Amino acid sequence: MQDLRNSLAEEQPRINSSLQLALRELPPGARPVAEHVLAAGGKRLRPFLTLLCGRALGCRDSGLYLLGAAVEMLHAATLLHDDILDNSRLRRGKPAAHTVFDPSTVILAGDAMLAKALLMVSAHGDPRLTACISEAVMRTAEGEILEFGQLRKASLSHEEYLDMITGKTAWMLRASCELGALRAEADEDLVRAAASFGLELGIAFQIVDDALDFSPPASGKEEAGTGKPRGGDLREGKLTPPLLFYLSSLPASEASGFMERFAADLLSEAEMDSVCATVHDRGFALKARDLAGAHLERAKAALRAFPPTPERDLLEKMTVYIQQRDQ
Amino acid sequence: MQDLRNSLAEEQPRINSSLQLALRELPPGARPVAEHVLAAGGKRLRPFLTLLCGRALGCRDSGLYLLGAAVEMLHAATLLHDDILDNSRLRRGKPAAHTVFDPSTVILAGDAMLAKALLMVSAHGDPRLTACISEAVMRTAEGEILEFGQLRKASLSHEEYLDMITGKTAWMLRASCELGALRAEADEDLVRAAASFGLELGIAFQIVDDALDFSPPASGKEEAGTGKPRGGDLREGKLTPPLLFYLSSLPASEASGFMERFAADLLSEAEMDSVCATVHDRGFALKARDLAGAHLERAKAALRAFPPTPERDLLEKMTVYIQQRDQ
Numbered sequence: 001m002q003d004l005r006n007s008l009a010e011e012q013p014r015i016n017s018s019l020q021l022a023l024r025e026l027p028p029g030a031r032p033v034a035e036h037v038l039a040a041g042g043k044r045l046r047p048f049l050t051l052l053c054g055r056a057l058g059c060r061d062s063g064l065y066l067l068g069a070a071v072e073m074l075h076a077a078t079l080l081h082d083d084i085l086d087n088s089r090l091r092r093g094k095p096a097a098h099t100v101f102d103p104s105t106v107i108l109a110g111d112a113m114l115a116k117a118l119l120m121v122s123a124h125g126d127p128r129l130t131a132c133i134s135e136a137v138m139r140t141a142e143g144e145i146l147e148f149g150q151l152r153k154a155s156l157s158h159e160e161y162l163d164m165i166t167g168k169t170a171w172m173l174r175a176s177c178e179l180g181a182l183r184a185e186a187d188e189d190l191v192r193a194a195a196s197f198g199l200e201l202g203i204a205f206q207i208v209d210d211a212l213d214f215s216p217p218a219s220g221k222e223e224a225g226t227g228k229p230r231g232g233d234l235r236e237g238k239l240t241p242p243l244l245f246y247l248s249s250l251p252a253s254e255a256s257g258f259m260e261r262f263a264a265d266l267l268s269e270a271e272m273d274s275v276c277a278t279v280h281d282r283g284f285a286l287k288a289r290d291l292a293g294a295h296l297e298r299a300k301a302a303l304r305a306f307p308p309t310p311e312r313d314l315l316e317k318m319t320v321y322i323q324q325r326d327q
Numbered sequence: 328m329q330d331l332r333n334s335l336a337e338e339q340p341r342i343n344s345s346l347q348l349a350l351r352e353l354p355p356g357a358r359p360v361a362e363h364v365l366a367a368g369g370k371r372l373r374p375f376l377t378l379l380c381g382r383a384l385g386c387r388d389s390g391l392y393l394l395g396a397a398v399e400m401l402h403a404a405t406l407l408h409d410d411i412l413d414n415s416r417l418r419r420g421k422p423a424a425h426t427v428f429d430p431s432t433v434i435l436a437g438d439a440m441l442a443k444a445l446l447m448v449s450a451h452g453d454p455r456l457t458a459c460i461s462e463a464v465m466r467t468a469e470g471e472i473l474e475f476g477q478l479r480k481a482s483l484s485h486e487e488y489l490d491m492i493t494g495k496t497a498w499m500l501r502a503s504c505e506l507g508a509l510r511a512e513a514d515e516d517l518v519r520a521a522a523s524f525g526l527e528l529g530i531a532f533q534i535v536d537d538a539l540d541f542s543p544p545a546s547g548k549e550e551a552g553t554g555k556p557r558g559g560d561l562r563e564g565k566l567t568p569p570l571l572f573y574l575s576s577l578p579a580s581e582a583s584g585f586m587e588r589f590a591a592d593l594l595s596e597a598e599m600d601s602v603c604a605t606v607h608d609r610g611f612a613l614k615a616r617d618l619a620g621a622h623l624e625r626a627k628a629a630l631r632a633f634p635p636t637p638e639r640d641l642l643e644k645m646t647v648y649i650q651q652r653d654q
Contacts, residue, residue: 027469
């Protein structure tokens with residue numbers, strides 16, 4: 001795992017330089033908003049995936065950094081729109097853009113960043129790249145519409161949850177990997193393998209994210225020190241696997257009573273704290289991680305089509321990193 | 328002019344069929360919103376420009392309809408975001424999408440439509456097309472950010488106004504024309520001529536639109552019958568040429584007093600009605616149309632690079648149509 005962390009740390013400065021160049025080419029009105037959201041940090045996981053997949057399939061040119069920067073730009077654009085829709089006050093521990101700039105400018109800056117990202121991809125002159133990234137934007141928006149429709153629903157099937165996170169999160173990771181493979185001019189089956197790896201990794205990434213929401217925050221984080229699970233999703237009316245496992249563990253009448261009040265937003269703070277603690281103590285968050293594990297196995301299986309390279313090893317370690325991540 | 332109207336009327340059904348096909352390929356969550364905004368009407372001027380420019384430069388294939396539909400889809404996506412930002416209740420006399428669907432879904436449907444439009448363009452396999460349309464999306468967002476920053480400003484230069492409408496409106500008309508020329512595989516100078524024609528036409532289109540805002544609505548329209556100028560821009564805090572001409576006509580102290588109260592949103596209804604009437608009666612709206620005329624002359628000049636064809640004649644008549652339009 002340490003070599004994965006080292007490699008990511010080594011690449012971050014060059015990824016950030018490519019992003020800086022792209023930022024300078026944004027329309028002046030959109031630039032401060034874009035700088036704000038990109039300066040808030042982020043591990044640059046998506047560009048890193050583009051780099052690794054491209055290199056694992058034989059691409060050695062620096063065009064991968066530009067593609068990676070485009071994906072991160074796109075991701076940042078969706079964060080801007082998301083935070084407005086969720087009315088989130090914080091993003092990565094810093095004030096969300098729409099609390100600093102006016103929301104209209106933030107929506108439009110998101111549009112400009114989205115367009116800039118597509119422009120960066122189309123500059124490569126390969127229409128398959130543009131089709132890949134446009135499809136990802138469309139699927140991401142669809143996933144977010146689904147998530148919105150699922151808020152405070154009194155029931156949610158595993159399939160509905162999976163459809164939603166596949167759109168909301170996994171398509172963009174899928175595109176990150178596929179773009180690298182396409183740029184490497186890899187054979188069709190390898191492009192498919194890269195896409196499949198990214199998709200399964202993305203699904204697992206979101207499931208682990210949702211599991212983390214029921215874990216005490218890692219030390220050093222904004223809410224650290226309370227030792228209490230966060231439970232932000234429960235408060236926002238989002239049904240995720242840990243909560244679904246908790247509900248299945250309750251007697252039917254108790255579960256339906258709980259869900260009625262969840263749907264009507266009538267749960268008390270004390271009750272939500274107690275549910276979060278129970279979800280954590282009874283291991284439902286860990287059970288969700290197991291669910292993520294099944295998708296990571298599929299991701300690893302897809303990776304077997306890749307030729308053996310140091311980059312393939314790093315991609316495989318990425319599955320372990322996702323499974324274990326604690327923030 | 329009648330042949331222009333006839334040609335537009337003839338093409339509309341096929342443009343609408345292409346749009347219907349594209350609508351069916353949108354993610355299900357975005358579809359009702361897209362159908363709502365596209366069903367509200369619109370003359371399909373942008374796709375018509377793509378068709379005319381493509382044909383004028385020798386393209387005979389049906390790919391032009393798909394490109395035109397993509398441009399209209401993009402235009403509709405920007406309308407969705409615009410109406411939210413402006414908090415407009417009506418669009419083309421029908422309820423704006425965000426008054427029928429929830430605003431979050433409308434923002435996301437806009438994103439999905441934007442992505443779908445880019446996907447439709449990238450399906451043509453020509454990266455110049457994708458670059459053209461992505462650039463237009465970025466410039467449109469920038470223009471809208473500028474417009475937002477100019478709301479209730481106590482002064483506005485002609486250049487600032489021009490920069491703003493060039494982004495907000497003209498870039499998308501420029502792209503509509505350029506896409507047709509690119510699809511026709513026209514020589515570089517003809518592509519530039521098409522782009523220049525579209526840009527100047529777009530600038531004139533917006534100036535006339537802003538002039539119309541100070542004219543009594545045409546009969547049959549939602550506000551018809553009052554006989555009073557609309558003045559929506561004045562009410563919303565937007566400085567446009569007719570109002571700028573009015574201000575220049577006032578003694579300096581009177582103008583600055585007016586502008587202070589305009590900037591602070593302190594103008595009474597009666598005062599705004601009176602300003603609208605004065606702008607109209609003293610011919611400042613007509614003077615704005617003259618300003619548009621200068622840009623239409625440049626559009627016509629650009630058109631001279633085109634070979635003589637019936638389509639070129641129709642494009643030239645389009646400049647007359649824009650100059651004279653009364654709704």
